[in-house]
Amino acid sequence: MIERKRRVTVFVLVVLVVVVAAGAYGWSEYSRSRDAQTTASDVDLAPADAPITGERIVFRSTAPGDLYGRVAAVAADDPGGPRSVAPVACDRIDTTGDQSVCLRTDRGIVTTFEAQLLDADWQVIQTWPLPGIPSRTRLSPDGSLIATTSFVTGHSYATTGFSTETVIHSAGGDDYGNIEEFTLLENGAEIAPVDRNMWGVTFVDDTTFYATTQSRALGHTWLVEGDLEARTLSVVRDGVECPSLSPDGSRIAFKKDVDDGSGVHWSIAVLDLASGEETVLDEERNVDDQVEWLDDDTLLYGLPRDDEPGVSDVWAVPAAGGAPKVLIPEAWSPAVVRS
Amino acid sequence: MYITLRDRPKAGEQAPPRSKQKVSSVVVTLGVVSLMTDISSEAVAAILPLYVTAALGLTTIAYGFIDGLMQGASALVRIAGGWAADRGDHPKWVAVAGYGLSMLTRAGLLVASGFAAITALVAVDRVGKGIRTAPRDAMITAASDPAHLGRSFGVHRTLDTIGAALGPLLAFIVLWAIPDGYTTVFVLSLGCAVIGFALLALLVPDTRPRRQAASKTAGAKPAGRPFSWRSVAEPRLRRLLVVSGVLGLLTIGDGFIYLALQSRDGFATQWFPLLYVGTNLAYLALAIPVGRLADRVGRARVLVLGHLALLAAYLCAGAATGVAGLTIAALVLLGVFYAATDGVLAALAGQLADTSVRAAAIGTAQTVVAVSRMISAAAFGFLWYGLGRGPAMLLMAAVLAVAVPACFVALRGLDAARVTTSGAA
DSSP, X not given: OHXXXXXXXXXXXXXXXXXXXXXXXXXXXXXXXXXXXXXXOOSOBOOTTSOOOSSEEEEEEOOSSTTTTEEEEEETTOTTXXXXXXXXXXXXXXXXXXXXXXEEEEOSSSOEEEEEEEETXXXXXXXXXXXXXXXXXXXXXXXXXXXXXXXXXOBTTBOOOOEEEEEEEETTSOEEEEGGGSEEEETTEEOOOSOOEEEEEEESSSSEEEEEEEETTTTEEEEEEEETTTTEXXXXXXXXXXXXXXXXXXXXXXXXXXXXXXXXXEEEEEEETTTOOEEEOSOOSOOOSOOEEEETTEEEEEEEOSSSTTOEEEEEEETTSOOOEEEESSEEEEEEEOO | XXXXXXXXXXXXXXXXXXXXXXXXXXXXXXXXXXXXXXXXXXXXXXXXXXXXXXXXXXXXXXXXHHHHHHHHHHHHHHHHHHHHHHHHTOHHHHHHHHHHHHHHHHHHHHHOOXXXXXXXXXXXXXXXXXXXXXXXXXXXXXXXXXXXXXXXXXXXXXXXXXXXXXXXXXXXXXXXXXXXXXXXXXXXXXXXXXXXXXXXXXXSOOOOHHHXXXXXXXXXXXXXXXXXXXXXXXXXXXXXXXXXXXXXXXXXXXXXXXXXXXXXXXXHHHTGGGHHHHHHHHHHHHHHHHHHHHHHHOHHHHHHHHHHHHHHHHHHHHOSSOOHHHHHHHHHHHHHHHHHHHHHHHHHHHHHSOGGGHHHHHHHHHHHHHHHHHHHHHHHHHHHHHHXXXXXXXXXXXXXXXXXXXXXXXXXXXXXXXXXXXXXX
16 A cells, blocks of 8 residues: 555656656747747848849748748849748749749648639639648649649558649639549550559640659559540659659659669659650759759759758759759749749 | 356456446556557657658658558567567566557657658557557456456547547647647657556556466466467457458558548548547547447447448448538548447457457457458558449448348357356356
8 A cells, every 4th residue: 555655656756747847848949939930030031112023933931930931032043132022821832923822731729731822912812622731733834723732641540651632723713633533544555553642743734744653552653644634644654753844845854763772862853855865963962842943954942951940942953964052042842933 | 158257356356346337447547548648649640741741841751651561560569469468477567568668769759850760760659559559458358347348448448549639639739839849749749658658657556367367266277377379269269350350351441431531522621631530539439338338238249230330431431422411420430430349359359368368369359450451451442443432432331231240140159158157247
């Protein structure tokens, strides 16, 4: 009985220590976070009465502070210079200038995810729910089609594993649905692998697009060419992830897994569509992003900083070869507006 | 019958007569241990994909893949955990090792950086869960009046599931208040794990089921009957294992049901990340009543008939039209299914097994279910892409409609045995 009393006392002490320690930590983090959110972001802002227009790069600003996560723009000819900050926050953004698509996390006691179509003044035109964490989004060149990819994750003890959902909407409100349901063709014949995941759409025009189709069972990660009218996906080649079509339409930049073993290490590569020639670029680090073309010679992509969680930079690498460099510090998800 | 008679303390011997209707304090304590541990693990699990993508800037591809592998490893470790518990006749020590291992992974998350480290920790956490489950369920069995075993497991699973529902809630509230507060979630998760571990280590008695049973059986060796795999393969247990395996092969997993609902219902899409919370709510509300029902009308019966709720959930998911009502109905039906199968299976295996192999038998039954469900999920992938979502769901429902009556007949004798023994009490 005395033994039991002693054990109860020890237990109560453990609970007290845990509650006090965790509470103190939680409170200090809460105050730190409040300070961080109210501190002005240390970025060079463009004057409010002269926002950045014309040829520009729109992105998610990751500079810590009150503007964290907000959409911002820098002039294409002065990417390290002052930025205009929009009144919306997005995890991923793509834009034509007149119209933008924004994938966002709606935090709360229950956290949900959604996609928004925004006009030039950042007003919401259309909203639709996403089933999981935002991953990629692209608009067609004229802005009439929107592709979104999100992760669909189960919960810990009952999951079917990783999967993605990629859907295409039109700006007019039509829903082309999950492209997973399109007919998959290889050399013109239909194939139906047991598992398939789709991600990373890049549009050619308003009917044609490229995307990734992966079947783990078959061990393929295909570049597919999609046809929205016929609702088909045709295999183009293997080993291409997250395609991104160049402005002149002649090349595709993509993530290429260059790991020899069972791991994954993505390098950036460029595929010449006419010749089928592949060039792996001079970026040694693991890049997990859908590349964006700054122009026909330069590629943009985000890389997280190792030492600062949540902060990332947009890097640029020449498509013809050459060393990568930081183009926009404290930025993510670049989208280029060409005029 | 002799098997159940031997491991069952005579009514009133362990508990005072008045408390016969009450659930043992050991069961409630183990339930609270599970509650704290589930808050801890589900809080982390809920935000891990977000942490990996938002804070580390990676995709969750490898995460999901490794997760699937570890589910398999965890299932196999369960048998080993059960074996160790029976062999040493100290189920608590094995459970302490399992809970302790998971607690250490929480501490590890605070210092881990990078994707590989995090997936390794998730893997070790799974192993810890695998180790502790069977010995813990054997302790619940040992501490309960056999006539009310279903209710005991109902109480335990209710507490467990409350933890599973509170965990994600806690995590998202923290992230709401502190947008980059992943470390805070990890700290709170560690705190809950420490409390659960301390509760188990300090306040749960170190019962020796085998020795206890032996002392009640005149003429047996003082250490009780030694562990033997042959006792696990005893005919009635074998029948339970086969039936569980067959039904497991027809259980495609919540994930596919949620995906099917999501593919045509905007309501399900919007709430997709939270659909499992709906299932958990139904499960925790029903675990005790269904457990009591199992005690009254027969555990094998409830276990098999619970699959009719799964069948109905398939029909909801396979239905051509998508309305919010069908989604909600499917979640409730899944909750009914879990209430009728998860704790009830452990109760049934614990009731049928000889004391000397009880944890191993429970662990084996749970492994059979887990592995057959994984095979089922993999196989269902073929159907999903081959036939399309709706027809695939309806096909599973049809096969289940045939299997349930067959399994019902196959398990008929098992409840009779229980009724006889409780009649003798």
